Amino acid sequence: MSEATMEISLSVNGEQVARTVPVRQHLVDFLRTEMGLTGSHLGCEHGVCGACSVRVDGAVVRGCLMLAVQADGAEVVTVEGLTQTGEVADLQENFVNRNAMQCGYCTPGMLITASELLRDPKPVTRAEIRDHLSGNFCRCTGYHAIVDAVEMTLNKRLEEG
Amino acid sequence: MKAPKFNYVKAESRSHALQLLDELGEDGRIIAGGQSLMPTLNMRLSQPDTLIDINKIPDLGGITLDGNIVRIGALTRHVEVANSPVVAEHLPLIAEAMPHVAHHAVRNRGTIGGSVALADPAAEMPACVLALGGTMVVESVNGSREIAAEDYFHGLYETARETNELLVELRIPAKKTGDISVFMELAQRHGDYAMAGLACVARINGNAFEGLRLVYFGSEDKPTLASKAVSAVIGQAWSEECKEAATKALEDDLDPMANLQGSSAMKLHLQKVLTGRALDTAIERAEAA
Numbered sequence: 001m002s003e004a005t006m007e008i009s010l011s012v013n014g015e016q017v018a019r020t021v022p023v024r025q026h027l028v029d030f031l032r033t034e035m036g037l038t039g040s041h042l043g044c045e046h047g048v049c050g051a052c053s054v055r056v057d058g059a060v061v062r063g064c065l066m067l068a069v070q071a072d073g074a075e076v077v078t079v080e081g082l083t084q085t086g087e088v089a090d091l092q093e094n095f096v097n098r099n100a101m102q103c104g105y106c107t108p109g110m111l112i113t114a115s116e117l118l119r120d121p122k123p124v125t126r127a128e129i130r131d132h133l134s135g136n137f138c139r140c141t142g143y144h145a146i147v148d149a150v151e152m153t154l155n156k157r158l159e160e161g
Numbered sequence: 162m163k164a165p166k167f168n169y170v171k172a173e174s175r176s177h178a179l180q181l182l183d184e185l186g187e188d189g190r191i192i193a194g195g196q197s198l199m200p201t202l203n204m205r206l207s208q209p210d211t212l213i214d215i216n217k218i219p220d221l222g223g224i225t226l227d228g229n230i231v232r233i234g235a236l237t238r239h240v241e242v243a244n245s246p247v248v249a250e251h252l253p254l255i256a257e258a259m260p261h262v263a264h265h266a267v268r269n270r271g272t273i274g275g276s277v278a279l280a281d282p283a284a285e286m287p288a289c290v291l292a293l294g295g296t297m298v299v300e301s302v303n304g305s306r307e308i309a310a311e312d313y314f315h316g317l318y319e320t321a322r323e324t325n326e327l328l329v330e331l332r333i334p335a336k337k338t339g340d341i342s343v344f345m346e347l348a349q350r351h352g353d354y355a356m357a358g359l360a361c362v363a364r365i366n367g368n369a370f371e372g373l374r375l376v377y378f379g380s381e382d383k384p385t386l387a388s389k390a391v392s393a394v395i396g397q398a399w400s401e402e403c404k405e406a407a408t409k410a411l412e413d414d415l416d417p418m419a420n421l422q423g424s425s426a427m428k429l430h431l432q433k434v435l436t437g438r439a440l441d442t443a444i445e446r447a448e449a450a
Contacts, residue, residue, distance in 0.1 A: 023168070045203050061266050062267060065200065
Protein backbone atom coordinates (compact mmCIF):
# COMPACT_ATOMS: atom_id res chain seq x y z
CA MET A 1 0.00 0.00 0.00
CA SER A 2 1.35 3.44 -0.87
CA GLU A 3 1.56 6.09 1.84
CA ALA A 4 -1.76 7.94 1.93
CA THR A 5 -1.41 11.64 2.71
CA MET A 6 -3.79 14.49 3.39
CA GLU A 7 -3.53 18.24 3.57
CA ILE A 8 -4.35 19.72 6.95
CA SER A 9 -4.60 23.23 8.31
CA LEU A 10 -4.59 23.95 12.00
CA SER A 11 -3.50 26.40 14.65
CA VAL A 12 -0.40 25.41 16.62
CA ASN A 13 0.34 27.62 19.61
CA GLY A 14 -1.65 30.42 18.01
CA GLU A 15 0.06 30.20 14.64
CA GLN A 16 -1.93 29.02 11.60
CA VAL A 17 -0.09 26.27 9.72
CA ALA A 18 -0.84 24.06 6.68
CA ARG A 19 0.99 20.83 5.88
CA THR A 20 0.56 17.64 3.92
CA VAL A 21 0.94 14.70 6.30
CA PRO A 22 0.78 10.91 6.12
CA VAL A 23 -2.68 9.94 7.38
CA ARG A 24 -1.15 7.42 9.77
CA GLN A 25 1.04 10.04 11.52
CA HIS A 26 -0.09 10.77 15.05
CA LEU A 27 -0.30 14.29 16.38
CA VAL A 28 2.88 14.24 18.47
CA ASP A 29 5.03 12.95 15.60
CA PHE A 30 3.58 15.78 13.53
CA LEU A 31 4.40 18.35 16.22
CA ARG A 32 7.91 17.01 16.81
CA THR A 33 9.03 16.25 13.26
CA GLU A 34 7.06 18.74 11.15
CA MET A 35 6.82 21.64 13.58
CA GLY A 36 10.05 21.09 15.51
CA LEU A 37 8.14 21.29 18.80
CA THR A 38 9.94 18.67 20.83
CA GLY A 39 8.41 19.57 24.18
CA SER A 40 5.71 16.93 23.76
CA HIS A 41 7.38 13.64 24.58
CA LEU A 42 6.69 10.12 23.43
CA GLY A 43 6.99 7.59 26.21
CA CYS A 44 4.86 4.52 25.67
CA GLU A 45 3.11 5.60 22.48
CA HIS A 46 -0.02 3.70 23.45
CA GLY A 47 -1.82 6.04 25.80
CA VAL A 48 -0.56 4.85 29.16
CA CYS A 49 2.20 7.26 30.24
CA GLY A 50 0.80 10.74 29.49
CA ALA A 51 4.14 12.30 28.45
CA CYS A 52 2.62 13.24 25.07
CA SER A 53 -0.30 15.24 26.52
CA VAL A 54 -1.29 18.28 24.47
CA ARG A 55 -4.26 20.62 24.48
CA VAL A 56 -6.63 20.30 21.52
CA ASP A 57 -9.53 22.75 21.29
CA GLY A 58 -9.16 23.52 24.97
CA ALA A 59 -9.12 19.91 26.26
CA VAL A 60 -6.07 17.89 27.30
CA VAL A 61 -5.67 14.77 25.18
CA ARG A 62 -3.09 12.08 24.55
CA GLY A 63 -1.16 13.29 21.52
CA CYS A 64 -0.19 9.75 20.57
CA LEU A 65 -3.84 8.64 20.50
CA MET A 66 -4.95 11.19 17.94
CA LEU A 67 -3.99 11.32 14.28
CA ALA A 68 -2.56 14.56 12.91
CA VAL A 69 -5.30 14.53 10.25
CA GLN A 70 -7.87 14.54 13.06
CA ALA A 71 -6.46 17.87 14.23
CA ASP A 72 -7.41 19.48 10.91
CA GLY A 73 -9.13 22.75 11.81
CA ALA A 74 -8.28 22.41 15.51
CA GLU A 75 -6.41 24.66 17.91
CA VAL A 76 -3.45 22.78 19.33
CA VAL A 77 -1.43 24.07 22.27
CA THR A 78 1.78 22.38 23.39
CA VAL A 79 3.96 23.00 26.42
CA GLU A 80 5.90 25.53 24.31
CA GLY A 81 2.69 27.49 23.74
CA LEU A 82 1.75 27.33 27.43
CA THR A 83 5.22 28.62 28.27
CA GLN A 84 5.10 31.47 25.73
CA THR A 85 1.78 32.80 27.00
CA GLY A 86 2.94 32.63 30.61
CA GLU A 87 -0.17 30.64 31.53
CA VAL A 88 1.79 28.20 33.67
CA ALA A 89 4.75 30.40 34.66
CA ASP A 90 3.83 30.14 38.36
CA LEU A 91 3.44 26.35 38.10
CA GLN A 92 6.81 26.04 36.38
CA GLU A 93 8.40 28.14 39.11
CA ASN A 94 6.88 25.89 41.76
CA PHE A 95 8.09 22.78 39.93
CA VAL A 96 11.60 24.21 40.41
CA ASN A 97 10.91 25.29 44.03
CA ARG A 98 9.62 21.85 45.00
CA ASN A 99 12.11 19.89 42.89
CA ALA A 100 9.11 18.39 41.08
CA MET A 101 11.14 17.58 37.98
CA GLN A 102 14.15 15.36 37.94
CA CYS A 103 14.83 13.80 34.54
CA GLY A 104 12.12 16.04 33.05
CA TYR A 105 10.64 13.50 30.67
CA CYS A 106 7.14 13.59 32.20
CA THR A 107 7.19 17.30 33.00
CA PRO A 108 5.51 18.74 29.85
CA GLY A 109 2.64 16.25 30.23
CA MET A 110 2.36 17.01 33.93
CA LEU A 111 2.26 20.78 33.28
CA ILE A 112 -0.40 20.50 30.58
CA THR A 113 -2.54 18.11 32.61
CA ALA A 114 -2.24 20.26 35.75
CA SER A 115 -3.05 23.39 33.74
CA GLU A 116 -6.63 22.12 33.41
CA LEU A 117 -7.00 22.16 37.20
CA LEU A 118 -5.47 25.62 37.41
CA ARG A 119 -7.36 27.30 34.59
CA ASP A 120 -10.53 27.68 36.59
CA PRO A 121 -9.16 27.17 40.10
CA LYS A 122 -11.42 25.57 42.70
CA PRO A 123 -10.37 24.27 46.11
CA VAL A 124 -9.37 20.62 45.71
CA THR A 125 -7.80 18.08 48.02
CA ARG A 126 -4.41 16.48 47.46
CA ALA A 127 -6.25 13.26 46.67
CA GLU A 128 -8.13 15.06 43.91
CA ILE A 129 -4.89 16.45 42.50
CA ARG A 130 -3.45 12.94 42.49
CA ASP A 131 -6.58 11.65 40.80
CA HIS A 132 -6.35 14.35 38.14
CA LEU A 133 -2.71 13.45 37.45
CA SER A 134 -3.30 9.69 37.66
CA GLY A 135 -2.86 9.26 33.90
CA ASN A 136 0.67 10.70 33.91
CA PHE A 137 3.59 8.51 34.87
CA CYS A 138 6.66 9.89 36.64
CA ARG A 139 9.50 7.46 37.28
CA CYS A 140 11.71 9.84 39.32
CA THR A 141 9.90 11.94 41.88
CA GLY A 142 7.46 9.58 43.54
CA TYR A 143 4.82 12.21 42.71
CA HIS A 144 4.83 13.88 46.13
CA ALA A 145 6.77 16.94 44.95
CA ILE A 146 4.60 17.26 41.84
CA VAL A 147 1.44 17.25 43.94
CA ASP A 148 3.12 19.85 46.20
CA ALA A 149 3.88 22.12 43.24
CA VAL A 150 0.36 21.89 41.84
CA GLU A 151 -1.17 22.43 45.27
CA MET A 152 1.03 25.47 45.99
CA THR A 153 0.17 27.03 42.64
CA LEU A 154 -3.52 26.35 43.04
CA ASN A 155 -3.65 27.79 46.56
CA LYS A 156 -1.77 30.91 45.46
CA ARG A 157 -4.14 31.44 42.56
CA LEU A 158 -7.16 30.95 44.82
CA GLU A 159 -5.70 33.43 47.33
CA GLU A 160 -5.13 36.03 44.65
CA GLY A 161 -8.58 35.40 43.15
CA MET B 162 5.89 1.93 17.43
CA LYS B 163 4.25 3.64 14.48
CA ALA B 164 0.91 2.72 12.93
CA PRO B 165 0.91 0.65 9.73
CA LYS B 166 -0.20 2.24 6.48
CA PHE B 167 -3.93 2.67 6.01
CA ASN B 168 -6.35 4.83 4.09
CA TYR B 169 -8.41 7.44 5.87
CA VAL B 170 -11.82 8.86 5.08
CA LYS B 171 -13.60 11.53 7.06
CA ALA B 172 -17.33 10.77 7.12
CA GLU B 173 -19.24 14.01 6.59
CA SER B 174 -22.63 12.73 7.71
CA ARG B 175 -24.37 9.67 9.07
CA SER B 176 -25.49 8.59 5.62
CA HIS B 177 -21.95 9.04 4.29
CA ALA B 178 -20.59 6.83 7.09
CA LEU B 179 -23.22 4.16 6.43
CA GLN B 180 -22.46 4.19 2.73
CA LEU B 181 -18.72 3.82 3.42
CA LEU B 182 -19.35 0.96 5.85
CA ASP B 183 -21.47 -0.80 3.27
CA GLU B 184 -18.97 -0.34 0.46
CA LEU B 185 -15.86 -1.23 2.44
CA GLY B 186 -17.26 -4.18 4.40
CA GLU B 187 -14.52 -5.93 6.38
CA ASP B 188 -11.92 -3.46 5.05
CA GLY B 189 -13.52 -0.49 6.83
CA ARG B 190 -12.92 0.31 10.48
CA ILE B 191 -14.71 3.09 12.36
CA ILE B 192 -12.61 5.45 14.45
CA ALA B 193 -14.52 7.48 17.04
CA GLY B 194 -12.51 8.73 20.04
CA GLY B 195 -9.80 6.25 19.07
CA GLN B 196 -8.64 5.75 22.66
CA SER B 197 -8.64 1.96 22.29
CA LEU B 198 -8.08 1.73 18.53
CA MET B 199 -5.07 4.07 18.36
CA PRO B 200 -2.97 2.01 20.82
CA THR B 201 -3.62 -1.13 18.78
CA LEU B 202 -2.68 0.74 15.59
CA ASN B 203 0.52 2.10 17.16
CA MET B 204 1.42 -1.41 18.30
CA ARG B 205 0.39 -2.83 14.92
CA LEU B 206 -2.11 -5.15 16.53
CA SER B 207 -4.73 -3.78 14.12
CA GLN B 208 -4.17 -3.30 10.44
CA PRO B 209 -7.32 -1.83 8.91
CA ASP B 210 -7.43 -1.10 5.21
CA THR B 211 -9.42 2.10 5.69
CA LEU B 212 -10.27 4.13 8.77
CA ILE B 213 -13.68 5.79 8.68
CA ASP B 214 -13.49 8.81 10.96
CA ILE B 215 -16.92 9.66 12.41
CA ASN B 216 -15.74 12.50 14.69
CA LYS B 217 -17.07 15.27 12.46
CA ILE B 218 -20.57 13.85 12.04
CA PRO B 219 -22.75 16.55 13.59
CA ASP B 220 -25.78 14.63 14.93
CA LEU B 221 -24.18 11.66 16.70
CA GLY B 222 -23.62 13.16 20.15
CA GLY B 223 -25.64 14.63 22.99
CA ILE B 224 -27.63 13.49 26.01
CA THR B 225 -31.41 13.94 26.29
CA LEU B 226 -34.13 12.73 28.60
CA ASP B 227 -37.00 11.38 26.48
CA GLY B 228 -39.85 10.37 28.80
CA ASN B 229 -38.32 7.72 31.05
CA ILE B 230 -35.45 6.94 28.68
CA VAL B 231 -32.07 8.69 28.62
CA ARG B 232 -30.80 8.85 25.05
CA ILE B 233 -27.05 9.18 24.65
CA GLY B 234 -25.56 9.73 21.19
CA ALA B 235 -22.78 7.29 20.40
CA LEU B 236 -20.20 10.04 19.83
CA THR B 237 -20.79 11.62 23.26
CA ARG B 238 -17.39 11.95 24.96
CA HIS B 239 -16.90 10.37 28.38
CA VAL B 240 -16.22 13.83 29.83
CA GLU B 241 -19.66 15.01 28.66
CA VAL B 242 -21.31 11.98 30.25
CA ALA B 243 -19.34 12.59 33.46
CA ASN B 244 -20.42 16.25 33.62
CA SER B 245 -24.03 15.73 32.53
CA PRO B 246 -26.73 16.76 35.04
CA VAL B 247 -29.16 14.41 33.24
CA VAL B 248 -26.83 11.47 33.82
CA ALA B 249 -26.18 12.50 37.43
CA GLU B 250 -29.92 12.59 38.18
CA HIS B 251 -31.29 9.78 36.04
CA LEU B 252 -28.36 7.37 35.58
CA PRO B 253 -26.48 7.53 38.89
CA LEU B 254 -24.86 4.14 38.18
CA ILE B 255 -23.12 5.59 35.12
CA ALA B 256 -22.21 8.78 37.00
CA GLU B 257 -20.57 6.63 39.70
CA ALA B 258 -18.73 4.54 37.09
CA MET B 259 -17.39 7.46 35.05
CA PRO B 260 -14.39 8.38 37.25
CA HIS B 261 -13.16 4.80 36.74
CA VAL B 262 -13.20 5.14 32.94
CA ALA B 263 -9.50 5.55 32.13
CA HIS B 264 -7.82 8.86 32.93
CA HIS B 265 -8.72 12.49 32.53
CA ALA B 266 -7.13 13.05 29.10
CA VAL B 267 -8.61 9.82 27.74
CA ARG B 268 -12.11 10.76 28.95
CA ASN B 269 -11.76 14.06 27.09
CA ARG B 270 -11.60 12.20 23.79
CA GLY B 271 -13.01 8.69 24.26
CA THR B 272 -16.70 8.12 23.52
CA ILE B 273 -19.39 6.08 25.25
CA GLY B 274 -20.43 4.58 21.90
CA GLY B 275 -16.87 3.55 21.18
CA SER B 276 -16.64 1.77 24.51
CA VAL B 277 -19.90 -0.13 23.94
CA ALA B 278 -19.08 -0.88 20.28
CA LEU B 279 -15.64 -2.30 21.14
CA ALA B 280 -16.99 -4.41 24.04
CA ASP B 281 -13.71 -4.69 25.91
CA PRO B 282 -14.44 -7.15 28.73
CA ALA B 283 -12.76 -4.87 31.26
CA ALA B 284 -14.71 -1.75 30.22
CA GLU B 285 -17.18 -0.06 32.54
CA MET B 286 -19.83 1.19 30.12
CA PRO B 287 -20.87 -2.18 28.64
CA ALA B 288 -21.45 -3.48 32.19
CA CYS B 289 -23.50 -0.41 33.15
CA VAL B 290 -25.64 -0.57 30.02
CA LEU B 291 -26.36 -4.25 30.68
CA ALA B 292 -27.11 -3.69 34.38
CA LEU B 293 -29.54 -0.90 33.50
CA GLY B 294 -31.25 -2.92 30.75
CA GLY B 295 -30.32 -0.47 28.00
CA THR B 296 -30.80 -0.78 24.27
CA MET B 297 -28.33 -0.15 21.46
CA VAL B 298 -29.54 1.53 18.28
CA VAL B 299 -27.56 0.58 15.17
CA GLU B 300 -28.00 1.83 11.63
CA SER B 301 -27.01 0.59 8.20
CA VAL B 302 -27.93 1.55 4.65
CA ASN B 303 -30.85 -0.86 5.08
CA GLY B 304 -32.33 0.98 8.06
CA SER B 305 -32.01 0.92 11.82
CA ARG B 306 -32.65 -1.67 14.50
CA GLU B 307 -32.58 -1.83 18.28
CA ILE B 308 -30.66 -4.48 20.18
CA ALA B 309 -31.24 -5.13 23.88
CA ALA B 310 -28.06 -5.21 25.95
CA GLU B 311 -28.75 -8.87 26.88
CA ASP B 312 -28.52 -9.78 23.18
CA TYR B 313 -25.79 -7.32 22.25
CA PHE B 314 -22.63 -8.55 23.99
CA HIS B 315 -21.56 -11.88 22.50
CA GLY B 316 -18.02 -12.36 23.79
CA LEU B 317 -14.48 -11.00 23.69
CA TYR B 318 -14.81 -7.84 21.56
CA GLU B 319 -17.78 -9.50 19.84
CA THR B 320 -21.20 -7.93 19.60
CA ALA B 321 -24.44 -8.31 17.66
CA ARG B 322 -23.52 -5.30 15.51
CA GLU B 323 -22.96 -6.30 11.87
CA THR B 324 -19.96 -5.09 9.87
CA ASN B 325 -22.07 -2.63 7.89
CA GLU B 326 -23.80 -1.20 10.97
CA LEU B 327 -22.93 1.94 12.92
CA LEU B 328 -23.83 2.24 16.59
CA VAL B 329 -25.66 5.56 16.77
CA GLU B 330 -27.36 5.76 20.15
CA LEU B 331 -27.76 4.19 23.57
CA ARG B 332 -31.24 4.21 25.14
CA ILE B 333 -31.10 3.61 28.83
CA PRO B 334 -34.08 3.50 31.22
CA ALA B 335 -33.91 6.34 33.76
CA LYS B 336 -33.71 5.53 37.46
CA LYS B 337 -37.09 4.86 39.02
CA THR B 338 -37.95 6.12 42.50
CA GLY B 339 -36.51 3.66 45.00
CA ASP B 340 -33.89 2.18 42.65
CA ILE B 341 -30.50 1.83 44.28
CA SER B 342 -27.34 1.48 42.25
CA VAL B 343 -23.76 0.71 43.21
CA PHE B 344 -20.65 0.62 41.03
CA MET B 345 -17.36 -0.85 42.22
CA GLU B 346 -14.09 -1.65 40.53
CA LEU B 347 -10.60 -2.81 41.40
CA ALA B 348 -7.66 -1.72 39.24
CA GLN B 349 -3.90 -1.67 39.76
CA ARG B 350 -3.82 2.12 39.33
CA HIS B 351 -6.97 4.25 39.48
CA GLY B 352 -8.23 4.56 35.91
CA ASP B 353 -6.41 1.50 34.60
CA TYR B 354 -8.16 -1.57 33.21
CA ALA B 355 -10.35 -3.31 35.76
CA MET B 356 -9.06 -6.49 37.39
CA ALA B 357 -12.57 -7.04 38.71
CA GLY B 358 -15.70 -4.95 38.77
CA LEU B 359 -19.41 -4.94 39.44
CA ALA B 360 -22.40 -2.87 38.36
CA CYS B 361 -25.39 -3.41 40.64
CA VAL B 362 -28.98 -2.18 40.44
CA ALA B 363 -31.33 -3.09 43.29
CA ARG B 364 -34.75 -2.58 44.78
CA ILE B 365 -34.69 -2.94 48.52
CA ASN B 366 -37.52 -3.31 51.01
CA GLY B 367 -36.42 -2.84 54.60
CA ASN B 368 -33.45 -5.16 54.97
CA ALA B 369 -34.18 -7.39 51.98
CA PHE B 370 -33.47 -7.27 48.27
CA GLU B 371 -36.70 -7.42 46.23
CA GLY B 372 -35.05 -6.99 42.87
CA LEU B 373 -31.40 -7.22 41.88
CA ARG B 374 -29.23 -7.17 38.80
CA LEU B 375 -25.54 -7.92 39.23
CA VAL B 376 -23.28 -7.46 36.22
CA TYR B 377 -19.62 -8.47 36.51
CA PHE B 378 -16.84 -7.21 34.25
CA GLY B 379 -13.08 -7.46 34.08
CA SER B 380 -13.08 -11.18 34.79
CA GLU B 381 -15.26 -12.81 32.11
CA ASP B 382 -15.06 -12.53 28.31
CA LYS B 383 -18.02 -10.11 28.33
CA PRO B 384 -20.16 -8.24 30.87
CA THR B 385 -21.94 -11.06 32.69
CA LEU B 386 -25.27 -11.12 34.54
CA ALA B 387 -25.11 -13.32 37.62
CA SER B 388 -28.30 -15.26 38.23
CA LYS B 389 -27.32 -17.76 40.94
CA ALA B 390 -25.86 -15.12 43.26
CA VAL B 391 -29.01 -13.06 42.79
CA SER B 392 -31.25 -16.07 43.63
CA ALA B 393 -29.32 -16.56 46.86
CA VAL B 394 -30.12 -13.02 47.93
CA ILE B 395 -33.65 -12.20 46.73
CA GLY B 396 -36.30 -12.17 49.44
CA GLN B 397 -33.82 -12.94 52.23
CA ALA B 398 -33.04 -10.55 55.07
CA TRP B 399 -29.53 -9.27 54.32
CA SER B 400 -27.04 -10.78 56.74
CA GLU B 401 -23.52 -12.19 56.89
CA GLU B 402 -24.96 -15.66 56.17
CA CYS B 403 -26.82 -14.30 53.16
CA LYS B 404 -23.63 -12.62 51.93
CA GLU B 405 -21.75 -15.90 52.26
CA ALA B 406 -24.46 -17.75 50.34
CA ALA B 407 -24.36 -15.14 47.58
CA THR B 408 -20.59 -15.25 47.17
CA LYS B 409 -20.66 -19.07 47.24
CA ALA B 410 -23.34 -19.06 44.52
CA LEU B 411 -21.23 -16.67 42.49
CA GLU B 412 -18.78 -19.53 41.86
CA ASP B 413 -21.42 -21.02 39.53
CA ASP B 414 -22.07 -17.71 37.75
CA LEU B 415 -18.50 -16.78 36.90
CA ASP B 416 -15.57 -18.49 35.22
CA PRO B 417 -12.88 -15.80 35.30
CA MET B 418 -10.21 -15.58 32.62
CA ALA B 419 -6.69 -15.42 33.98
CA ASN B 420 -4.47 -12.67 32.65
CA LEU B 421 -1.30 -10.81 33.63
CA GLN B 422 -3.17 -9.15 36.49
CA GLY B 423 -4.22 -12.32 38.21
CA SER B 424 -5.21 -15.96 38.12
CA SER B 425 -8.76 -17.16 37.67
CA ALA B 426 -9.01 -17.99 41.39
CA MET B 427 -7.74 -14.56 42.41
CA LYS B 428 -10.23 -12.81 40.15
CA LEU B 429 -13.08 -14.91 41.51
CA HIS B 430 -11.99 -13.97 45.01
CA LEU B 431 -11.95 -10.26 44.09
CA GLN B 432 -15.43 -10.48 42.55
CA LYS B 433 -16.71 -12.17 45.72
CA VAL B 434 -15.23 -9.43 47.88
CA LEU B 435 -16.75 -6.75 45.66
CA THR B 436 -20.14 -8.50 45.81
CA GLY B 437 -20.22 -8.32 49.59
CA ARG B 438 -19.10 -4.71 49.60
CA ALA B 439 -21.55 -3.66 46.90
CA LEU B 440 -24.55 -5.29 48.55
CA ASP B 441 -23.61 -3.84 51.95
CA THR B 442 -23.38 -0.44 50.26
CA ALA B 443 -26.74 -0.92 48.53
CA ILE B 444 -28.41 -1.60 51.90
CA GLU B 445 -26.71 1.48 53.42
CA ARG B 446 -27.85 3.64 50.52
CA ALA B 447 -31.42 2.35 50.84
CA GLU B 448 -31.41 3.18 54.55
CA ALA B 449 -30.05 6.66 53.87
CA ALA B 450 -32.58 7.35 51.10
